[in-house]
Amino acid sequence: MSFEWINTTLGDFLNLKRGYDLPKTKRKDGDVPIISSSGYSGVHDKSMAKGPGVVTGRYGTIGEVFYIPEDFWPLNTTLYVEDFKGNSPLFSYYLLQTIDFHAYSDKAAVPGINRNHVHMASVRVPNSIIAQEKIASILKKLEDKITSNKKINHTLEQMAQALFKSWFVDFEPVKAKIAILEAGGSQEDATLAAMTAISGKDAGSLAVFEHVYPEKYAELRSIAELFPSAMQVIESVKIPESWNLVPLSSIALFASGKIDVSELTKDTYISTENMLVNKMGIECATSLPSASTTPSFKPEHILISNIRPYFKKIWLARFLGGRSADVLAFEHKKNITAEYLYNVLYQDSFFDFMMQTSKGVKMPRGDKKAIMEWSCIEPTVELVSLFSNKVKEFYSYIESHNKENTQLSRLRDTLLPKLLSGEITLPEAEEIAKEADYV
Template sequence: MAGEWQHTTLGKFVSLQRGHDLTESERKPGAVPVMGSAGQNGFHDAALAKGPGIVIGRSGASFGQVHYCLVDYWPHNTALYVTNFHGNDPQFAYYFLKNINFTRYNSGSAQPSLNRNFIYPIEMNVPQIDEQRAIAHILGTLDDKIELNRRMNETLEAIARAIFKSWFVDFDPVRAKASGEPPDSICCRLGLTPDLLALFPDRLVDSELGEIPEGWEVQTVGEVIDRLSIGKKYEQKTVKAAGKVPVLDQGKSGIIGYHDDEPGVAASIDSPVAVFANHTCYMRLIYFPFSAIQNVLPFVGKGVDTIWAFHAAFGKQSFIEYKGHWPDFLIHKIVVPGMKLANGFSRVVHSLLKMAWEKESESNTLGTLRDTLLPKLLSGELRVPKTVGWADEGSPTPASPQN
């Protein structure tokens, strides 16, 4: 164990308290984050805890999860929250608590439950405040870059969806041509090249879905996509923490583990594959080879590029109940342009999506680096040079960790 670190217990490191009840009917419009077992779950008009703060999920599926909030917040009763840091750096405390496996301290039976009296005796060694801040600075900088990438990706994907809506839902190029707007003006305003603009008709006609561009067809989602086999189906208990092939689940979390078999689907950054979660209706484009659990259903475009087919089908099927939604998804009707125009859209937005995918890959690498450094820094196995992030060296304010 590194010298100059103090031996203590979790109960002396931080003080914890159960959060406070707040039903949906009691919530009032406001900007105060409500922090529960799974992190932020809405807003309220009043705060009961000062930021920066930490909550730990005390029950249910989010048992033991640790979340950080920079601002004043309402700690929900589904979590424990820190009421006193006892002079320790809050951001360092977040990473230290995040590194503890709280599943070993379940005080419940059928329903997992975290009791502060069960975890207060946990023994730990902590560095002096300057080294705490230096460690938090390193880990927080990695988390800040990951968060920046996430926000950039949201923007890039939103731009792609906005272009699709303008061209294929609102029919802006068709309406502009019909109104007599000069081609140069249309191209500049709507992000079109002259050759793409020429593929749009100049009038709308009636259809079962209302007015649509002349020459376009009303088809079902099932007519423009082909479902792919995922090969061997995996269960969460059978996947590993590391391996060469990622395994996808049905939620937004994406990858649940890895295996070393051949991938079930050979997606790539130049030939992405779309996936539809049969039970949750979550959809995303995948740009790397993968396998999946049951009810993650991959598909590609049929007669049109996959990127166009994904955007045309995106959001069509809403979650109704926990069931198989695929048959309902396939019968939704969409407006389909000519193949050249659909593929032209894919070429335009592919550069945006490729940038987002590269940022996502970078974030995965940074996340792996953070997770590798975390236990080494918090155990003292890896010490921070005194020139990196130490308060007495005039370092910047430590970066903010993300949930």
């Protein structure tokens, strides 16, 4: 492919425009995404910009760049590409990621940038839209794989939570047994009902399952037999008989310990900034603390951001590292597994409790004493162990995908400036991206 690199200004390559006001009181239900300086911010019934579009923060949150495939409404806190001037929208999205928007900030308490100033930024770009689209397609391939891994991880998390909820929140196997016994059925019938609740198979399917997979059928039966067939009331709460309602302090403790910052990398340091909202795990830190030591964490510790609990930041640690003081590390006690404790703390009800008992208004922080008083279910040791064994594989896959995404993100971030500067050729980049399929 023959093309040339040209040195120009951002304003000569594309035209940015300020977004539009849209008060929340005037928003109407629709399918048009509203984009703020921090990204997706709801929907509206009308659009102000045609897709595909590229948006970046103008005021408040700056530096993030968003690619919007459909028509959208850019808010007043953003700048969006009004005119690509015949250039590739997807390439423009990656190009804007190389701009240091903070260099064009007014340095005010709430940072803001001026469109005309950003237009003066120097850029180096291919003079061929075919080359632009080829470069963009290589980078997008990596991003698509990262996105796919994240979706798989989200599904695996949901599968683990669904099992946890069925067994330890809704008590479905227990309630299935009770329903049969109250209807005059036998204990054998109750066990079969619990097997149905656990497996999702009806009586006919279970009969076939027993014939084809006798060992797995026997295992399913043994699991069903571990669930009680009656409920009890403890402190006005109905839970399965022989299980306990306990404060969190009975099954977990706050981990202690320190680690030298010199032993850490950006990959092994966890702060509230690099924990992701809505239970999406972690990303690489942008910096390390200036102190010589920092609190540590170990594999199987559950890390939760103690600042603004409503962001629901949680991660099951898979390696040794360091954390900021605002990241709590929970350690499971004897007879309770890391996987069980993680799913206990993963519940929305726990984060709601953290908020209800938090201290502070503008920057609420969880109250450590109150947190340990939160009531939770303690089943039998056998059931906790069974649950852990069933979901442990899920978390192994999640960690594998996370490691792959770290590698892919580094590769993308390495390729981006090199491709846009012409330091490496398109054939070289294609070969590198191809090898990434096997990372």
